[in-house]
Amino acid sequence: MSETLIASKAAPVRFENVTKSFGRDVVAVDNIDLHVEAGKLVTLLGPSGCGKTTTLRMIAGLEMATSGRILIGDRDVTTLPATDRDVSMVFQSYALFPHMSVLENVSYGLTFSGFSKAETKARALAGLELVGLKGFDSRLPSELSGGQQQRVAVARALVLEPQVLLFDEPLSNLDAKLRRQVREDIRAIQQDLGLTVVYVTHDQEEALAVSDEIVVMRNASIAQIGTPRSLYDAPVDRFVADFIGEANILPCEIDSVDGDMATIAIENYRHVLPARGLAPGPAKLAVRPSRLVIGAENGFKTTIAKATYVGVRMEYTLEASFGTMFAVHEDVDAPFQIGAEVTVGFSKKGPVLLPEA
Structure with a gap:
């Protein structure tokens, strides 16, 4: 079974008074506290420029916090580079290598992890089976639909068995019907494997559909945190009421x-x-x-x-x-x-x- 090859090492994520500034005048994230429980899917939701992507990139180690602490599990990762954080990110652009087969794309990260060729291939095939792409291993990315390419990107992240899996606007390049199917796939995989997932989107319906908890962000800070139903039924202010559904x-x-x-x-x-x-x-x-x-x-x-x-x-x-x-x-x-x-x-x-x- 593929689940035996891709085990969950889900860890919680904690932000303690985290601020990220660019220069003197631009505060992208302003003194936020946030706790993502292990095994939960938490969505950062908000309009463009609210700080959600910067928050995600600070978890990944692609941006460094100006002040405050970031913990993954019990480990303070605030100053650690991305390579030392045990997280994987699925990008908006998929970032697949066009000249590599699907199997080679999924295997790419494993080749640097010390696995033998046989185990690398076994894990990559298990990842493809998990995302519903068994038998697609010899194809090139150009031979796949947008939704299939996104699944390859998910498989490539999953096979690394990260403590935290990050999604940056993963469905924005898909049409409406595909968006619905792929978000259901992502949610099913997350629940089946018990993964800790932090997910960024500006799409309210998408956030309501996939999340255990939603963090609504506005002007570099957190406006409200809650379950999809609690935010929909009891918004804290006019901004949240208008942003979470009409x-x-x-x-x-x-x-x-x-x-x-x-x-x-x-x-x-x-x-x-x-x-x-x-x-x-x-x-x-x-x-x-x-x-x-x-x-x-x-x-x-x-x-x-x-x-x-x-x-x-x-x-x-x-x-x-x-x-x-x-x-x-x-x-x-x-x-x-x-x-x-x-x-x-x-x-x-x-x-x-x-x-x-």
Whole structure:
């Protein structure tokens, strides 16, 4: 079995007050603390320039921290070069050697690890079997699809049996259908082998699909850390609400607070939800498009401004007295018509009050 040849040595990763500066004026990562548990897949998510790739490269040893400590397992690797860190990285560009066969590409790192030729080949073949490319060993990278090339890059990293496996935007060169399949492959391999994986992406759906935990980054710092569901259901602020899936940010009034629960008002509509430490008065509400109930018995008045059929659902732009909202509805056979006035309410597990910044 291939699993006997590719064993997991998964180790945790810890950042302690880590800062990375480029020159005097550019702070790429600003005093972050982070703990990645052994055997978990943790995604660094955020817009371009937020510091996620620099964080990944500091784990790899491709960038050195300006201050703070980085530990892999119990070992302080802060000042160690990349070659001494026992990590492997899968790059966005795959970085395959075009003149080498698939087997030679996967074997490349093993040739420097002291294995015999026979064991090197056995491990490389096991790696290819693990990523679903058994029988592809004699092909050249140019004879493979983009998804297959990405799997070769994953196999090449896995056969080194790293303590930590790093992915830098691994799906950005693939089309939508391939992205879905390859991310499922990566997640399945990670879970089957119990690997510690740190994964960088700017794609929210990708992060939600593959992660045990997501680290949302903004302006060189960490905005929020949590499971995909906790970030989606309870974003800490407007940035996270808008970045983890789409969110409508609506004005509301907190009428009253009773213990941990608040009663909010939008026009004449009332809804009870967790107060999240807020007091009565004006507030902001984040509501996912799927949690707006169009045609509700109780709600506030809106008008259908746009209606778009996208196959499995309808997408609507709604105009209310306080602004525009985006909503989705599963009924594609009897869509609401543009110009129709509809009452909109919230699903029971719907809106979230946003704590003040």
